[in-house]
Amino acid sequence: MTRIERLAALLDEPLLVSGPPYVLGGQANVRYLTGLQSSNAAVLVEPDASATLFTDFRYAARARAVPGVTFVETARSLLAAIGEHLSGRRVGFEGAHLPYGGYRTLSDAGVEVVPSAGLVESLRAVKDEFEIAAMRRAAALSDEIFAALAQERFTGRTERELAWWIERSFREAGAEGVSFDSVVASGATGSSPHAVPGDRPMERGVLVTIDAGCVIDGYCSDCTRTFAVGEVSKRLSELHALCLDAQLAGLAATGPGVHGRDADAASRVSIEVAGLGWAYGHGLGHGVGLQIHEAPVLRPESTDVLEPGNVVSVEPGIYLPDEAGVRIEDLVLVTAEGCERLTQFTKELLTVE
Ligand code: ZN
Ligand code: ZN
Secondary structure, eight states: HHHOOOOHOOOSSSSEEESSSSOOTTTTHHHHHHHHOOOSEEEEEEEEOEEEEEEEEEEEEHTTTTTTEEEEEEEHHHHHHHHHHHOOOEEEEEEETSHHHHHHHHHHHHHHHHOOOSHHHHTTOOHHHHHHHHHHHHHHHHHHHHHHHHHHHOSSSHHHHHHHHHHHHHHHHTTTTESSOOOOEEEGOOOTOOOOOOSSSOOOOEEEEEHHHHHHHEEOEEEEEEESSSOOOOOHHHHHHHHHHHHHHHHHHTTTOBHHHHHHHHHHHHHHHOOOGGGOSSOSEEEEESSSSEEEEETTTOOOOOTOEEEEEEEEEEEEEETTTEEEBBEEESSSSSSSEOOOOOOHHHHHH
């Protein structure tokens, strides 16, 4: 079955797929269904699996080449044109993605619009062979870049310099781009999970957390390692060991049929026993694919149930305010037996100079 056919099988009424709003690489749901990378497109999928693709002149040549859909070229004001086209019909829309202004445009044009949630995302959560192959390559490239990074000099260079080194290395090695702004967070800066790289030269004796990923054939990788810059205290190396212990427990718990919240809980045990549960303030992980954050999620409140073909991150962290942070993250594929690590670079505490 095509992706459009699989979506149609979930529908009782037509669904206008328009999201998410523009991100690097195009609107992921539209791209997933049609292959079209665009910042201004929508696809109407009917329960009988017929589909209409709407976009403007800038994307028309490529849209015309999309197989299995009827193409309608619109003016730049996409939703006004779609509103005219669908006036008088009842149509589902993606509640998480259609901006309120767009909702008003459709309803003012006489379209009866009804919200829906997460349908394309639920299909995207289970990767096919092509997607898995792309993600394997993205993860393998991450491994290469982390191995090269571990040979780089850190002392005296700024976080920002190293972040640029990472991004440039990914591009030079053939990636289409980076999957998010690289995180290079040393010393006390590392106590913020999504720190912004700064301008101070790095010192010895600190931990540095590096979180980076690349895009291959539209698919993201995501990997975090924490290095020691020069020799670090016993306390810091023990912090790293504790995080690694939690990460291994998270990996062991990740497999088919497991609830997101249960995998998350498994990764918390050793950190809580050490009295640092409060310092692990985010979830264990998230789905990765066309987007860096997608379904399913591994968090304390997650009701998602993992299944073979899910690709998720497993990334516990410990953050001590004004002192240090550590996070270790693998990208894994959920298999019939458990999970397979796609990122394979060593997780031992490496010392960089
Ligand atoms: Zn990450
Ligand atoms: Zn992540």
